[in-house]
Amino acid sequence: MNISVYRPGELTSADRSAWTAFQSKAHLHGAPDLANPFLSPEFTLAVGRCRRGVRIAVARENGEPVAFFPFQTTAAGVGRAIGLGVSDCQGLVHRPGFTWDAQELLRACGLAVWEFDHLLGGQTPFEAGASGVFPSPVIDIDQGYETYLEQLRARSPKFTRTTLAKARKLGRDHGELRHVHDERDPGALRTLMHWKSAQYRRTGRSDRFAQDWITRLAHQLFHSRSESFAGLLSVLYAGDRPIAAHFGLRSERVLACWFPAYDPAFSKYSPGLVLHLRMAEAAAAEGIAHLDLGRGQKEYKDSLKTRELTVSEGWVARRHPVALGHRARRAPVRALRNAVLARPELFEPADKMLKRMGKIRSSGQVTAKPTKT
Structure with a gap:
């Protein structure tokens, strides 16, 4: 497997078409949640026009794209999910049956750490770094x-x-x-x-x-x-x-x-x-097929929902000083916030x-x- 990293403007129309095709056919292969629009190339490209440091890693096998991993990065190698803070679904979009090694992916992207707060369920290589799992209600139609x-x-x-x-x-x-x-x-x-x-x-x-x-x-x-x-x-x-x-x-x-x-x-x-x-x-x-109401406990969501997906937050990291420092800064804040949200008192x-x-x-x-x- 070969992994290349591109700036948004460098992504070819053929790659964009392949990315969209993975999403369009995801429900036929038992992964309908990959069709979420926050995982689309259009969302990534729009963020790229508004924020610096947007990159897209493309994994290829025999020259053909098999996975797309959008992220934002700093010069120090701190990576974040695209649109972190406003994106309600994050992860890697891939063809059916594709598996990956999170450490290998981070190295190829030049990242010491990758942080997420709405990681799509089923992204097993990333889920090992999850610090919390949360419901995301949906309306099935x-x-x-x-x-x-x-x-x-x-x-x-x-x-x-x-x-x-x-x-x-x-x-x-x-x-x-x-x-x-x-x-x-x-x-x-x-x-x-x-x-x-x-x-x-x-x-x-x-x-x-x-x-x-x-x-x-x-x-x-x-x-x-x-x-x-x-x-x-x-x-x-x-x-x-x-x-x-x-x-x-x-x-x-x-x-x-x-x-x-x-x-x-x-x-x-x-x-x-x-x-x-x-x-x-x-x-x-x-x-x-469904409306995704997004993570967050709200009375109106509980009233309207038919079921719940799960999303997670956390980070995956390499053994790197930058990753240790980032986690030391972020972990206490997240732990305190989630403790408050989880306890009515x-x-x-x-x-x-x-x-x-x-x-x-x-x-x-x-x-x-x-x-x-």
């Missing part, structure tokens, strides 16, 4: 939306009845509901970002859209469109007014949920839940404190509303 809705009614009858009733009341109170599954108006994306930034501040979280590279990445992906990949903006309107929106990524079989938000003036109607049901219905009609007070801080921060700021184009 491969049998059609009506089948999913029937399952939802059977499992959570009160939740389903209440959510559908709120949708009807929302339409009566504020105008007929209209769902645009693939909204192409850039102004709607700016509105979503405005809502999401305000939500981050209210809840005391770090505002991702305050980071220029994330905002640029979202705009890059919004304009990325092909048969196998697209940035997908879905908007729920009441009359002509947008009240909830979601921006995610779509491959041929997976819709990866990413940035959902809504106008808090309509919170009593649970517009985010209504939007997710409309998204599931539209995605099922397009042949999507710690998480609930911490969450309340963050929200109080968010209210103070929000009350002291005046945020400009998005403008229409």
Whole structure:
């Protein structure tokens, strides 16, 4: 096996086609989760336009590509998963039956360590370095939306009845509901970002859209469109007014949920839940197999999910001083955060404190509303 490392612009169209083909056919070979759009060449190339140090390792046998491993690297040899911090699925995309040695791969890439926080399940050579495993809920719609809705009614009858009733009341109170599954108006994306930034501040979280590279990445992906990949903006309107929106990524079989938000003036109607049901219905009609809601404990995810995937976080490392230093810095922070998230008696007070801080921060700021184009 030969491993070569490329910059994003050096990847040939033939290699990109092979990468996409591995994803498109993954479900036929018992690895449907490889089809996640965060693992696509389009996502890697978009990150490469917004961040430095993006590289792609291509493993070949008899001159033909058999695996693609995207990563980000520093001059010191610290490697990270592509889009670490915003990517919800990470790993190596490969042909059926391919196996690899993590140490050999790191050496070929010039990495002392490779860090991940959403490693796809089934990546055995990397999983040895996992420090934690977490559920990632999904909504299965491969049998059609009506089948999913029937399952939802059977499992959570009160939740389903209440959510559908709120949708009807929302339409009566504020105008007929209209769902645009693939909204192409850039102004709607700016509105979503405005809502999401305000939500981050209210809840005391770090505002991702305050980071220029994330905002640029979202705009890059919004304009990325092909048969196998697209940035997908879905908007729920009441009359002509947008009240909830979601921006995610779509491959041929997976819709990866990413940035959902809504106008808090309509919170009593649970517009985010209504939007997710409309998204599931539209995605099922397009042949999507499942919506990946992403890692993270949220009540709405527990209500909507049909099952859970698993993702892991951690790092794989060579015996190298850089790897030892990186782990010494990162391990305590991750351990503390996960301990808080896993224990309600710690998480609930911490969450309340963050929200109080968010209210103070929000009350002291005046945020400009998005403008229409």
